[in-house]
Amino acid sequence: MDAVNAAKVIRRVRQRLELSQEALSRFLNATKGAVQHWERGRNNPDLARLLALRQLCPPGAERRELDTLIKQTQAQVAPLPGERQARAVAAGQASLRPGLPLGQPSENFVLLRREKNRLLRQVAKLQATLERRNEQLRILEDLATELQREMAKLRATQPGKAEPAPSAVE
Helix, strand or coil: CCCCCHHHHHHHHHHHCCCCHHHHHHHCCCCHHHHHHHHHCCCCCCHHHHHHHHHHCCCCHHHHHHHHHHHHHHHHHCCCCCHHHHHHHHCCCCCCCCCCCCCCCCHHHHHHHHHHHHHHHHHHHHHHHHHHHHHHHHHHHHHHHHHHHHHHHHHHHCCCCCCCCCCCCC
């Protein structure tokens, strides 16, 4: 399978969706700069963002290209058993000896662990933000309740300014 140019695919999909780089970054929970880097080929989006982009993309040529890019990325992150060794042998970089020495984690495992840790950090940040927002909301609700009480006290203490009773229309 030929390698797909991720930069071109990302740009085509974004243009098909008729989104700006900033709008796409909001949909994918990324920065505008990250989208710019993807489209310039400086780096590539992670698999989770590619899958999210696929959900946004309507069926068509761009989606097929995106599917190919996703498969290519999956093969890099978690290749099928023996696939990496076959590529290394074809490139003349490795012998046909199977497996790794005991105690040495595979490259797949290391990449997956890094991705897991990155996602855990992102979840922790989101939880902290949610807790801050909940605390702010609680404070605002307390202030609103306190203001309502103060307004009720002021109305009750003002002599002669009782609210007029609704009159019946004759």
